[in-house]
Amino acid sequence: MQPSVPAAPAPTAKPSSTHAAATATPKKATSPPVASPPVASPPKAQPAPATPAAPKPPSLDLNSLEQRLKDTRAIGVFTKLSLKNQVDDLLSEFRAFHKGGAKTPQSELRQKYDLLIIKVLSLLQNGDPPLASAIASSREAIWGILMDPQKFANI
Amino acid sequence: MSTRIGRLVFAALVLGAASWAVADASNGRDLQATIVLNGHPCDQVVDSKRNADSDYTAACKDGNRYRVFVDPKGRVVVQKL
Numbered sequence: 001m002q003p004s005v006p007a008a009p010a011p012t013a014k015p016s017s018t019h020a021a022a023t024a025t026p027k028k029a030t031s032p033p034v035a036s037p038p039v040a041s042p043p044k045a046q047p048a049p050a051t052p053a054a055p056k057p058p059s060l061d062l063n064s065l066e067q068r069l070k071d072t073r074a075i076g077v078f079t080k081l082s083l084k085n086q087v088d089d090l091l092s093e094f095r096a097f098h099k100g101g102a103k104t105p106q107s108e109l110r111q112k113y114d115l116l117i118i119k120v121l122s123l124l125q126n127g128d129p130p131l132a133s134a135i136a137s138s139r140e141a142i143w144g145i146l147m148d149p150q151k152f153a154n155i
Numbered sequence: 156m157s158t159r160i161g162r163l164v165f166a167a168l169v170l171g172a173a174s175w176a177v178a179d180a181s182n183g184r185d186l187q188a189t190i191v192l193n194g195h196p197c198d199q200v201v202d203s204k205r206n207a208d209s210d211y212t213a214a215c216k217d218g219n220r221y222r223v224f225v226d227p228k229g230r231v232v233v234q235k236l
């Protein structure tokens with residue numbers, strides 16, 4: 001459904017600048033005073049701020065997240081084991097998906113993945129907010145690994 | 156001297172009871188989260204009984220009762236009673 005995550009931030013910066021330019025032009029049209037000469041210079045300055053926004057994607061350390069989940073006291077032993085069961089079930093569905101004999105379509109896998117993430121986040125949000133936010137920010141990166149057959153094989 | 160020992164014993168008993176209560180409450184939350192995670196309704200666990208290792212009976216505030224245990228395959232099972 002949403003495979004291209006890293007490409008998303010860069011385009012978003014450009015539309016906002018184009019919106020700004022679009023909103024600026026009507027104002028200039030309504031106001032008769034001389035405003036046309038400075039319009040040429042702003043478009044050259046706009047691409048520069050878009051590049052610093054690009055290196056935002058968080059680095060994903062799956063092993064660290066897994067260890068933090070194991071160590072956290074926000075979730076009890078039974079709950080952790082139950083979550084592990086559900087993670088294992090979902091991973092076996094991904095395995096079947098990559099093997100080609102998939103009963104579950106990608107859209108359904110995404111739904112199940114989202115649901116599981118929400119469960120984890122709801123369990124952690126009060127007891128371990130830093131871990132909850134770390135998992136939330138890694139959500140798309142983890143999905144990227146799950147959907148990439150080569151990366152998935154290395155899990 | 157005997158009164159001092161008596162106070163120490165009393166303090167130990169109180170602290171022991173308090174830590175047991177904390178453990179019981181966290182166990183209740185763990186059971187409640189497990190029950191809900193497995194798709195069953197349970198607003199709060201008000202009573203729990205340990206049947207064996209990794210085997211509990213939990214009573215929820217809404218009246219539902221469940222057996223929560225780990226089966227030989229390592230899966231958490233929630234059975235409505």
